[in-house]
Structures are given as C-alpha cells and as structure tokens.
Amino acid sequence: MNKEAMQKILQKIKDYDRIIITRHFRPDGDAVGSTKGFWRMLQLTFPEKEILLINEDYSEYLSFLGGESEPIPEEKYASALGIVLDTATIDRVSNKKITLCKELVKIDHHIDNNPYGDLFWVEEHRSSVCEMIAAFYDAFSDELKIDSEAATYIYAGMVTDSGRFRFSSVSGDTMRLAGLMLDQKIDTDVLFANLYLEEFDKLKFEAYVYDKMRITENGVAYIYVDREMQEKFQLTQEDASSAVGYMDTIKGALCWIAFIDTPGAETTIRVRLRSRFVTINTIAENHHGGGHACASGATVYSVEEMEQLIAEADARVKEYKETHEGWL
Numbered sequence: 001m002n003k004e005a006m007q008k009i010l011q012k013i014k015d016y017d018r019i020i021i022t023r024h025f026r027p028d029g030d031a032v033g034s035t036k037g038f039w040r041m042l043q044l045t046f047p048e049k050e051i052l053l054i055n056e057d058y059s060e061y062l063s064f065l066g067g068e069s070e071p072i073p074e075e076k077y078a079s080a081l082g083i084v085l086d087t088a089t090i091d092r093v094s095n096k097k098i099t100l101c102k103e104l105v106k107i108d109h110h111i112d113n114n115p116y117g118d119l120f121w122v123e124e125h126r127s128s129v130c131e132m133i134a135a136f137y138d139a140f141s142d143e144l145k146i147d148s149e150a151a152t153y154i155y156a157g158m159v160t161d162s163g164r165f166r167f168s169s170v171s172g173d174t175m176r177l178a179g180l181m182l183d184q185k186i187d188t189d190v191l192f193a194n195l196y197l198e199e200f201d202k203l204k205f206e207a208y209v210y211d212k213m214r215i216t217e218n219g220v221a222y223i224y225v226d227r228e229m230q231e232k233f234q235l236t237q238e239d240a241s242s243a244v245g246y247m248d249t250i251k252g253a254l255c256w257i258a259f260i261d262t263p264g265a266e267t268t269i270r271v272r273l274r275s276r277f278v279t280i281n282t283i284a285e286n287h288h289g290g291g292h293a294c295a296s297g298a299t300v301y302s303v304e305e306m307e308q309l310i311a312e313a314d315a316r317v318k319e320y321k322e323t324h325e326g327w328l
Helices: 002-015 029-045 074-078 094-099 131-140 146-160 171-180 189-195 200-212 228-234 237-247 282-284 303-324
Strands: 017-023 048-053 083-086 102-107 119-122 220-225 255-261 269-275 293-299
Touching: 002 083, 002 119, 002 131, 017 074, 029 083, 029 146, 074 094, 074 255, 083 094, 094 119, 094 171, 102 131, 119 146, 119 282, 131 146, 131 171, 146 171, 189 293, 200 220, 200 228, 200 237, 220 228, 220 237, 220 303, 228 237, 228 255, 237 255, 237 269, 255 303, 269 303, 282 293, 282 303, 293 303
Parallel strands: 017 048, 017 083, 083 102, 102 119, 220 255
Antiparallel strands: 255 269, 269 293
C-alpha cells in the first residue's frame, strides 16, 4: 500500500474547493462503484466543498445505483482538481473536459503503460479500484466519513471486478476491506438481486450463446455476437458483452473470447478476452487494447483480424498446456 501517494492525494483534496471525478467510458461495476463511492465519501467528509461526478456515458446495467452530477460550464474546470479512477490511459476517459482541470490525479489498478496526471496512485496487484478506495478510507478513517450508501457502491465494484471474489487477484486484504464495507450495514440481498437476477429474454440469449459458440483445437472458446444476433435478442452493448462470462466454466478451455459488433457504418468489433492461468493481455495489446493478465479488452476491424486474434490465443493456450501441469 502506497501510503505516501494516498497522503498526497488527500492533501490535494483538502487544497481545492471544487473536485471533479470521472472514469472510463463504457463503465463496468468497478468504474461506477469506485467513482460513486469516492464521490459520496468526499461529500460526507467535506460538505463545504463542491464535489462533482461528471461523465458523458453511464451503464444501464448499474442504473439502479442512481444518478450523478449535471454538467458544469467549461470555465469551471480551470480552478478544479480532477480525479480519474479505473482508467489506464487518458484517451479512455469518459469526461474529456477533465484535462482542463488545474491539476489531475489518477487512481488505478491497471498496468501503468501510459502514465498521466500530476499525481498518480497505481497498485496493479489490487483486485479493483474499489478495493483501493476502501483502503484509502481505512488508512484515513480518523478523517474520512463513510455511510452505507458509499459502502454499497464500493462493495458492488469489489464484487463485480473480482468475479465475486474468485479471481487470483483477491487477497486477504481484499476480504478484510470488503468486511469493512459490510460493517456499514449494506443490504446485500437487494444489491445481489440487482446485480445478478436476469430477464427471461437474456437467459434465452445465454442458451443461444451455448449453441453457437465454438472451441478451438487447443481450448479457446469464442462467440461472435454480430448485429443480426443483437437485433434478434434486442441486446444492448452491455448485454452482448456479457456473453464472455457464459463460457468461463468449460473444462479444458483456458481462454474465452466474445467479439461484439458495434454500431456504425465501419466494421468495428469490440473484443472481450478472459482466461484462466494464461496471460492474454499481450494479445490484446496487439489489437488496439490491453488490460490485466487474465482479463483484457481489444478492438478488431475485420473478420480476418478476428480470426487472427483467435489463432494467436489458440497458440498461446497450446504453449501453456505443453509447458505446464495442473491446468485441468
């Protein structure tokens, strides 16, 4: 835990009267949970300050967590401190105006290949940025305030980004900090119902994925959610992306990939890569993306490039199986 970086961030927060928080576009649970949790925590702690959470997009899946701040005039950024959470590169920031802030802070847990900001706190070993925000509260609990609302946001991000605490990035510290959030009297029944109950039509899509998915010779499971499939099941981009999680329990498949057509005239296919044991972020980096060792995203621009990525993943899994034991 980088207590020095945390202390510097807390001091910056104390120095400014206006603080603007943002995250990456197309946000997941960690991005929404960390920004909303930090926003609420700072509002409780510094009621005299203007604490804003401003983004240009939101997650329909996480809309049950409530709204955010309204946009403010561009000129107000010049005297503000900007804080970007869960965003590895500046080009993925949802609120593009954040670079207009007087100073910029980055808080993240992704591999720091493209540093940005005047001050940054990056801990790649953390299971989520929400875990880092929980650690931030724990480190300065004598100064910071929290309530069940803030804890719910933070806990939601910890749960979703850790695969319900199943991923290898989960540590004893993760569980201790999750317990600290649970101590704030979170209603987990309501939270898990909102996170994991499915509409019947979405279950039909899941069944369709199992019917249409393919597995390579060496153990890469994949599905192409093309526009026709999206229209057939009336899928949002988030719904389509969820297909990657349906393939994670296939014995012998150490990598699973969802390719999702995106709206627009040009061929743009979002890629969601996940793996067990095998490092796949370097494959994502070959295709306009990146991320964690076993959870990454990329973009391809043709069916041919999609097939090339599958071939690269298949070769990576083959190499791993030939050189390791105990991979089930």
